[in-house]
Amino acid sequence: MFAAEFEPLFSDNRRRDPRAPVSFDSAAEEPGGLARTLCKVIDLSRHGARLSTYSALRRGMAIWLTLPGIGPVGADVMWADDFAAGCRFHAPLDPDVFEALTGRGGHIAAH
Template identity: 35%
Template sequence: MATRLSQFRTVGPALVEQRSEPRHRITVTHATVRKQGNVSIEAILRDLSVYGCRLACTSEHPEGERVWLRLKDSLPVSATVIWNDGNHIGCRFDAPIDRGLMRALTLVIC
C-alpha cells in the first residue's frame, strides 16, 4: 500500500544485465557447433558463463535449435540456441558446465 511519502522515495536504476552469472569475455578459443545428425562447424567462443555462451558462427542456427558444443577439447555440451544475430549465436547450456572447464577457459596467464 502506497503512502503520501512514497512518491518522494528514490528508486535505483534498473539492472540491464539479467543473467544469474556474469559472462567472462574470452579472447580467442576454438569451439565447434553441431546440430544433431550433422557435421561439426568451426566457431569462436566469445564469452562464457557456467549457464551459457556466445559464439561467432557463420552457419544458420535458428532460435530454439538444440546443438552440441565442444569447447576447447572438452566433452560435448548440449545447449539450446537462444538468439542469433547472423554473426553470433547465444546458447544456454542444458546443465551448468563444470567449474573446472570454466576456469580452464577463462584463466589468463600473463
C-alpha cells in the same frame, strides 16, 4: 526544454553468472550430425556462451558445442543474429572447468 531518463530494455542483471571474455575456436553441431558449423566462443559463463559463427544458426535449435579439453556440451540456441548467437547449456559447467576455460586457473584433463 524536456528531460527524460533512459533505462535499457535488457540488462545483464538477469544473468545467473557473470560472463567472461574468451576467444577459442569451436564447432556447433546439430544432434545426429545433420549440420555442423565452425565458430568462435567469444564469451562464456557457467550457463551459456556467445558465439561468432561462420554459418547462421537458428533460434530454438539444439546443438552440441565442442569446448576445448571437455568435448561436446549440449546447448540450445536462445538468440541468433546473422553470424552471432547466444546459447544456454543444458547443464551448467563445473566451476573448475569454467575457471580453466576462462584462464582463471585450473587445468582440464584431456579426454
